[in-house]
Amino acid sequence: METDSGRASAPQPRVLGPPDRPGGETVEGTVRGVQMQHYENGSIWNFLVERYGEAGERVLLVPVEIRSSLGAQGALRDGDWVKAKGRMRSGTLQVKRLENLTTGATVGARKMSKAEWVALIVVIGLILGGILYGVLSSLSEPSFPPGP
Structure with a gap:
């Protein structure tokens, strides 16, 4: 130029x-x-x-x-x-x-490896499963009036 x-x-x-x-x-x-x-x-x-x-x-x-x-x-x-x-x-x-x-x-x-993704999904699944179990357990318990 x-x-x-x-x-x-x-x-x-x-x-x-x-x-x-x-x-x-x-x-x-x-x-x-x-x-x-x-x-x-x-x-x-x-x-x-x-x-x-x-x-x-x-x-x-x-x-x-x-x-x-x-x-x-x-x-x-x-x-x-x-x-x-x-x-x-x-x-x-x-x-x-x-x-x-x-x-x-x-x-x-760095990206998350497949093993890290699987572990993350398992942990999230366990947490959600625990929450769902607690909610369903509280709904299915019979409510009795207090005794004498």
């Missing part, structure tokens, strides 16, 4: 790739500045994805965030090459998962 003075201007940092769904964006590049914060109700990973052109100029710089209420899975380090899809909100790409192309791992918010 040339300016009016005939000099080449550096490309502006941008998000690469077409949206994978309405409002979605895809970025691919090198991870920088990984920070993970743990809270009572989950964790947040923050980092930048950047890419440089052939002449060494930065052509991509996108802040990325992964939020999880169950914790995160996978490994992510400075210098890893990643591909992330998500939604841009307030200048930050919010993703649930991304591909770490350096390690081949999927990194992101």
